[in-house]
Amino acid sequence: MKYLDEYRDPAAARKLLAEIRRCANRPWTLMEVCGGQTHGLLRHGIEAELQGTVELIHGPGCPVCVTPLEAIDFAQQLAMRDDTILASFGDMLRVPGSRDSLLQTKAKGGRVKIVYSPLDAVELAKRNPDSQVVFFAVGFETTAPATAIAVQKAKCDHVDNFSLLVAHVRVQPAMEALACSPGDGVQAFLAAGHVCTVMGYASYEPFVKQFRLPVVVTGFEPLDLLDGILACVRQLEAGEARIENQYARSVRREGNVAAQELVNSVYEICDRRWRGFGEIELGGLQLRKNFHEFDALKRFKDVSQLPIVESSECRSADILSGRIKPPECPAFSHACTPESPLGAPMVSSEGACAAYYRYRNLQNNSPSGSPQKRG
Amino acid sequence: MSDLQSHNPSWQLHCPISIPDNGEVITLSHGEGGRLMRRLIHEHIISAFGTMPSDSQAVHQNDPLLLMDDAARLPAIDGEIALSTDSFVVSPLFFPGGDIGSLAVYGTVNDLAVSGARPLYLTLSLIIEEGFPIALLDHVLKSVSTAARHTAVQIVAGDTKVVPRHAVDGLFINTAGVGQLVDPIAPGANALCEGDELIVTGPIGQHGIAVLCAREELALEPPPQSDCAPLTRAISVLRERMGMRIRAMRDATRGGVAAVLHEWAGASKQTLTINQCDIPVSPEVRGACELLGLDPLHVANEGTMVVAVEPGHADCAVEILRSLPEFVHATHIGSVTKKGISPVTIARTLGPEQPLDDPLGAPLPRIC
Structure with a gap:
């Protein structure tokens, strides 16, 4: 399959692996930011192959994982209301809240509907005019354009029974928080290719200067990951700290300007609590004032916030x-x-x-x- | 219900026939045992199977279905019999490559066939939602009839229930099947030994992805087609040509090929190892899985099985299967190895072999 097979070629992967080993004169510690990259590294055995040469520290780039517990609890409470349907991407359903997951909420009679696109949730609202439909808007800058379109569509079509429970997060502030934290040992970052497809990488130029850490925008296939790691190792060995774009087939410096404008027209940057991190300054997106009527938190003020209960064993x-x-x-x-x-x-x-x-x-x-x- | 309101019942979606607005629908009275029910059974259900094939003229003349007794009386079967049952609740009822009718026949027929039986008889139980269009029911029954004819099984008993709106999603079907065990019977997963070779009979994940795309109206081009089909011919040819060299056969339905491999690993206490690059996956299924974050190995099939054969016989089995036009993509995907790191392992791009996950439940599509 085009754009997949050529990036999974075992012989080319072995060559890159050998080149990384040849270039690395000492062990280096990199962080892959995105959870999709973490899965690629483990799924294809790259992390194991590089042991002793490059240590890969797994970053915070799993938007489902950092969605605040209170948002999940709130979503579950909405789903249990007789007049409300909670629409969500599939992979939020198994995530444990304080008491239940959305899958358990559904089994207990909650109205939870898996959708494949936020626009499907708007259609769901149109088909169910007697119910409130709330879309659980989680994700990084990659999913924000799609939820922005959905809320614009709802406004344009006067779909008054549609709203968003917004838990969008922004990657770069979390990277900055990590880069600032003393002793984390990260010497370079593999930046998240899909987030950069939307946001570009110009904003990393001051980042690399400030923190003197190489950043390589990297894709998700085995050859992308190996190529990104090699670029980091070469910079580290040369004592450089630059922004590089390994994922050039998808990412441009300026990013997807139309998508950014769309996001900016609907959302504004805000501080956000990340599950596992606490408050991250400028780490989230919230609806702008002219879309407040679609904000589920404002629409469902009567839903009382229950105390959040995080597992004491979970690290x-x-x-x-x-x-x-x-x-x-x-x-x-x-x-x-x-x-x-x-x-x-x-x-x-x-x-x-x-x-x-x-x-x-x-x-x-x-x-x-x-x-x-x-x- | 795939939708949450009654305005747009899911069984009207993707329906291959146009249903007139004023068309006749099933009412609760059709399930109450009176005249309406008898008419439904005679005019729609029994008539759909009126010319069932049978290898015994006596059975045909005394068709158990036509006799309308409380139980079907069947001729004695020589030797052991196999009995299997399955319920079908697929949504949508119609999908590219099949529908609930063909699925209900092939599902149970395949379960019998992989167990070493020649499928003979089926029961057919319908649980119908009030308001279900009779024209649609006819369409499903025709599909049941065609599939039964195709696999030479006879529908000999049945039941019809009508339940209030929303109690089921349009139509649920249960079939139970009886088959005659025919030698040689593969010893099964318990007998798997180191060196045995593993084959899949066709591209994997077709059914699950076809149904998912139809249900969620994911407009992929071309739309993925279900593999919903009988395995009887492939099994019969394989058994004829390979005899006891076949160790085990299993149709890879819910949970996909990964679930079969895990069940076999558990039963045999061996490690089963497959190679990612050998696994046949059609471009449309692969594309859909990449997009949705699913693993084709975890996705359901309805006409594809995993076969284990003695060491050194995979090529022969593949050649036999590929001589049949519907199994030209049969492939040798791996083998039984000495006890390894995990019950089932897979070699991906770089190796070393990694554990292959046992599917947890229904695959949930990812966020991005």
């Missing part, structure tokens, strides 16, 4: 900030499994715990190489 905060790897969490694969997750990273399609659970060699799934057994 997802440390995992999302790269302080530990999933197998280092005592609950990993024992108390916490995809069947009974304690935290979002175990069930999100971009979650690091899910990646380790699915793809890592079970006899070698701890960084120290000690055997681990699935619970």
Whole structure:
């Protein structure tokens, strides 16, 4: 298949792997920002192949994982109302809230509908004029244009029973927070290719100057990932810190300007609490004033916020900030499994715990190489 | 219900026939045991199977369905029999490559066939939602009849229930099947040994993706087609030509090929290893899976099976299967290896072999 097979060629991958090993005169520590990259690295065995040469620390780029617990709890409360349908992307459904997941809420009679596009949720609202339809708008800058179009469409078509529960997050402020945190050991970043497709990479130019850390915009296929890692290693070996674009077939410096304008017309930047991180300055998007009528938080003021309850065993905060790897969490694969997750990273399609659970060699799934057994 | 309001019942979506607004519909009275029910059974259900094939003229003349007794009386079967049952609740009822009628026949027929039986008889139970168009029911029954004829099974008993609106999603079907076990019977997954070779009979994930795309109206071009089809011919030819060299056969329905491999690994206490690059996947299924974040190995099939054969016989099995026009994509995908890191492993781009996940439940499409 075009644009896939050529980026999964084993012989080319082996060549890149050999080149990385040849270039690296000492071990380097990189962070791949996006959860899709984490899954690619583990799924294709790259992370294991590079052990001893490049350590890959898994970043916070799983929007499902960082969606605040209170937003999930709120979504569940909305779904349980007789007059409301909660529309969501599929991979939010297994994420544990304080009490239940949306899948459990659905089983208990909550009206939860999986949609494939935010525009489907607008159509759902049109077909159900007697119900309130709330779309759970989670995701990075990659999904924000689609939710922006949905709310514009709802406004244009006067779909008054449609609203958004907005939990959009922005990648770069989280990277800045990580780069500022002392002792995290990250020496370079693989920036998230799809976010940069929308946002471009010009904003990383001051970032690399300020933090003196190489940033390479990287795709998701094995050859993309290896190529991005090689570019980081070359910069590090040369003592450089530049922004590079490995994912040129998708990303331009200025990004997708039309998508950015769309997002800017509907959303404004705000501070946001990230699950596992706490408050991140300028780390989120919220609806602009002229779209407040579509803000579910404002529309459903009568829904009382229940106290949030985070698992005391789950170390997802440390995992999302790269302080530990999933197998280092005592609950990993024992108390916490995809069947009974304690935290979002175990069930999100971009979650690091899910990646380790699915793809890592079970006899070698701890960084120290000690055997681990699935619970 | 795939939709949340009654204005637009899901069984009207994707329907291959136009339903007149004033067309006759099923009412609760059709299920109450009176004249209306008898008329429905005679004029629509039994008439759909009126000319069933049978290898025994006596059975044909005393068609158990026509006798309308409480139980079908069937001729004695020589030797052991196999019995299987399955319920079909697919939404939408019609999808590219099949519908609930063909699925209800092939599903149970395939379960019998992979178990080493020659399928003979089926029961057919219908649970119909009040308001369901009779024209649509006729269409489904015709499809049941065609599939039964195609696989030479006879519908010998049935039941019809009508339930209030929203109690089911249009139409649910249950079939139970009886088959005659015929030698040689593959010993099954318990007998898998190191070195045995694994084959899939065609491109994987077709049914699950076809149904998903139809249900969610994902306008992929070309629309993925379900593999909904009988496996009887392939099994019969394989058994004839390979005899006891076949270790096990299983149709890879819900949970896909990965679920079969995990079940076999559990039953045999062996490790099953497959190669990613050998697994046949059509471009449209691959594209849909890449887009939605699904693994074709976890996606349901309805006319594709996994076959295990003795060491060194995969090429022969593949050649036999490929001689049949519907199995030209049969492929040797892996083997049974010595006890490894995980019950099922897969070699991807770089290796080393990695665990292949046992599907947790229904695959949920991802966010981006």
